[in-house]
Amino acid sequence: MIKNAHRISASSLLRRIFCSLFVVAAAVSLVAAVASSNAVGQRIGGDAVNIANKVAPWVVEHTAYGQQAEFFVVLAERADLRPAANLPTKTEKGRFVYQTLLEKARTTQGPILQWLRERKIEHQSFYIVNAILVKGTRQIAEALAARPDVARIEGNPLIHNNLPQPEPVTEAPSKPQAPKAIEPGITYTHAPDVWGLGFTGEGIVVASADTGVRWTHNALKPHYRGWDGVNADHDYNWHDSIHDSVGNPCGNDSPFPCDDLAHGSHTTGTMIGDDGAGNQIGMAPGAKWIGCRNMDANAGTPARYIECMEWLSARNLRRNLHSRSLEHWH
Template identity: 35%
Template sequence: MRKKTKNRLVSTVLSTVVVTSLLFPGTAGAQGSKEAATVKQKVNSAESIQNKISKSLKSSFKKDDKVTFLIKLKDKADTKKAAKAAEKNAKLKAMSNAKTEYQKRSAVVSSLRMTADESQADVKKYLEEQKSKGNADDIHSYYVVNGIAVHASRDVMEKVAQFPEVEKVLPNEKRQLYKSSSAPFNMKKTQKAVKATDGVEWNIEQIDAPKAWDLGYDGTGTVVGSIDTGVEWDHPALKEKYRGYNPENPDQPDHEMNWFDAVSGEAAPFDDLQHGTHVTGTMVGSEPDGSNQIGVAPGAKWIAAKAFSEDGGTDADILEAGEWMLAPKDADGNPHPEMAPDVVNNSWGGGPGLDEWYRDMVNAWIAADIFPEFSAGNTDLFNPGGPESIANPANYPEAFATGATDINKKLAEFSLQGPSPYDEVKPEISAPGVNIRSSVPGQ
């Protein structure tokens, strides 16, 4: 009797379900639709997470168990707002221009660091846990761009992409220095060096720099920074213009906060590839007695960050150098915005088209009143030049791009052209960049 009662009960329940579904067909359909929607949502979520990860980064794990990759966070500091608020406050207190600038730069750095600290906390905690398990190492947090560099496994990469605060997971790519030809600095055999007039190089004369000097505008009071291959600091044309130079003790310069090596960590400035020394000479170089004028602004001081080796510079190293330029760090790693340069020269870049990895860095410099100069770029195997070929970061709306001209004031055949992918005229100016004589290490 019990079995029959039980069977009869089950039958009644089933019948009720069937009748209910017939009377109210939307009930069963709604349940199915709900489940289908949940499944679809999960699929879309999985696809969204995978879309955060660069395809080239995924493929790099085919060769190695661990690779270095970059994690970009969604949150951005409003550096422009921070700078404006600091400037307004400084004016209310009738601060000097120097103190106003310091307040602005400090506000920019503080807003960037606060945003990075808050938004990166959970991701960094996870990475540290994975480090203790041997799945990750070389964790480096940035604030100039809200991001993290890490050397880790594929599983760690995929887990990181699941964090809602993460915008993208990208490969640690290499950017290239701009060299005008295979011969150093485009010194082609078919072209003869142009003799300087009264000790002033032709390129300096062509842009009327001596006329500006005569009016008292020779760069005095300005500090220029270079992100490049380094600088031979004691080169005769550059030694006394180095901010770390001590005239009372010429052989004991102060390199702290005047030099940074993101590549090998060397404590004193050096240049193993000539490029950075040549660029710095073009900016400020001359003999101590004022002769041999190879620089546009011989009265300016220089500082430098090395981010490039022979095969280029990684995003991680360039980003570290760019952050240092915003606020040079002391021996204990504390940032000092008051030691930032007024201008940063960048003779490097990536390819044409959109790549906004460095755009936050450029905007941070601008908010801190640091002028971001970028070379428009040179033709190479992957970029033959022509219209719309200008490389990033030079093609950013915020970057000031410079093209190259020859002695006849014609655009150099290797110089990349605009417009930019943001539909803006680029470069902003073009200036002498072919067969330029400047300082070279050891010479």
């Protein structure tokens, strides 16, 4: 199993993470950091100068003095997704993008995967970005960078996110407090006016990629796509991209939705929360949710983020919206 041995702190602090149904900007910057730039499509030669230019400074730093680090081998060939624009429906577009990305990875990564297997080097293949996560030394990174089918070598740093924490309770209430019927923030957005027109999110599936979700919460459980009112089915409704945590309350590869920091439960509640008894905390109480844990408490990596993105794309083509919490790295 690939483990993260090197940690860095994010240079910019998240004082407050704004939670809504459209948190996509951070994900765009994430994928762009690994897969963008027109230079990716160029086939670069294998001389010493070009090899050095193809290895990111973070990888150079973290493989110094014989150290091993996790890094992405980003391939030069990229899938052509432009034909998706001509397809008539969102479902067809999504299926075309998924199948095209997957096929491009399958047809281009084979020689590198074989090279890694022959040398028993830890690795993980990705298709949403045509890249392979590798754990290795500088020598391995440079050998891979010398290949003409490799565009560049990027790092997989551990990124510490400064997520909002629950405030301490300084004084217990004198009597039980009844929940407010509709949260002020929901009222402020005029969501109840939209509900009155008959639009509550019914038929929509939203996806959370965060610290996980406490699926048994009263305001969340009725809306979990894996809950039919009697039995739970977590297949295709939940994925855990945390595989090497130490001491995390959710453990590793949790088979059911679990939240190790409460942040993901909060953001999911903002999307769909409603306990059916008057406590309406979500924008779209008629929608269903699915989830993926992409952070070990407050720590994520590009590989964890991408793994959740792949799962959401491959396994849940019927989902409509994503909410992601992550931190950009520099």
